Amino acid sequence: MKDNQQNIEKFILTLNMINKKFDGVEILRDFNLKVKRGEVLGIMGPSGCGKSTLLRLIAGLERPDGGQIYLESKLISSNDKIVPPNKREMGMVFQNLALWPHLTVEQHLCYGISNLDKDVQSQKVKEMLDYLDLSNLAKRYPEQLSGGERQRVSFGRALIMKPLILLCDEPFNSLDRELRWKTRDLFYEIVKEEEITTIFVSHDPEDLIEVDRIYRLDN
Numbered sequence: 001m002k003d004n005q006q007n008i009e010k011f012i013l014t015l016n017m018i019n020k021k022f023d024g025v026e027i028l029r030d031f032n033l034k035v036k037r038g039e040v041l042g043i044m045g046p047s048g049c050g051k052s053t054l055l056r057l058i059a060g061l062e063r064p065d066g067g068q069i070y071l072e073s074k075l076i077s078s079n080d081k082i083v084p085p086n087k088r089e090m091g092m093v094f095q096n097l098a099l100w101p102h103l104t105v106e107q108h109l110c111y112g113i114s115n116l117d118k119d120v121q122s123q124k125v126k127e128m129l130d131y132l133d134l135s136n137l138a139k140r141y142p143e144q145l146s147g148g149e150r151q152r153v154s155f156g157r158a159l160i161m162k163p164l165i166l167l168c169d170e171p172f173n174s175l176d177r178e179l180r181w182k183t184r185d186l187f188y189e190i191v192k193e194e195e196i197t198t199i200f201v202s203h204d205p206e207d208l209i210e211v212d213r214i215y216r217l218d219n
């Protein structure tokens with residue numbers, strides 16, 4: 001028991017013997033995964049193998065049927081305990097996690113840090129706008145942005161709150177080829193520079209070119 005506890009503390013995220021079924025169909029069975037602090041982990045696997053389900057379990061959007069998930073040494077998921085997504089300090093950039101049409105770029109960035117003082121909020125938003133080269137678009141709404149600009153806002157929204165873990169599910173899918181590579185390069189620059197622990201799901205090896213490790217999910 002003591003060894004197990006020490007092992008959990010070494011990693012920022014530990015999935016232990018996770019089981020998940022949908023309508024009686026097994027998606028994950030006795031699934032184990034450990035992620036080190038600052039690691040950029042790529043998850044690959046064929047369509048339908050459970051990649052998005054895995055991220056949703058980590059984010060707290062799904063509950064496992066069995067097993068445990070620990071964030072640092074804290075139990076955040078089991079079949080009788082679930083810490084809600086907004087209490088997990090995780091940033092999410094999912095392909096279907098759309099921007100809100102009624103909020104401007106800067107309002108999107110403010111969203112996750114609304115608990116901070118106004119001055120601190122403004123400073124952080126300014127820095128993030130500069131970082132993502134969005135300063136001249138701060139007052140625009142999503143419909144007035146290109147696909148790549150929207151994707152950068154979505155990263156900014158997740159990154160500004162300094163998440164313990166950044167979860168990305170096929171984040172570049174909607175972008176055309178050239179923009180995809182440009183956005184991808186900026187993405188790696190940020191997560192590596194800021195040492196953000198990241199789990200990145202993609203079916204495309206080109207997306208995962210700079211990850212520290214690839215986990216192949218196959219069943």
Ligand SMILES: Nc1ncnc2c1ncn2[C@@H]1O[C@H](COP(=O)(O)OP(=O)(O)OP(=O)(O)O)[C@@H](O)[C@H]1O
Binds near residue numbers: 046048052053203
């Ligand atoms: N809420 C749900 N109810 C029932 N079945 C589901 C649900 N969510 C996912 N599934 C099924 O679970 C399996 C795994 O889905 P998941 O989205 O995790 O796969 P994936 O590996 O991300 O696939 P893709 O690469 O195509 O996005 C699929 O067969 C899917 O149909």
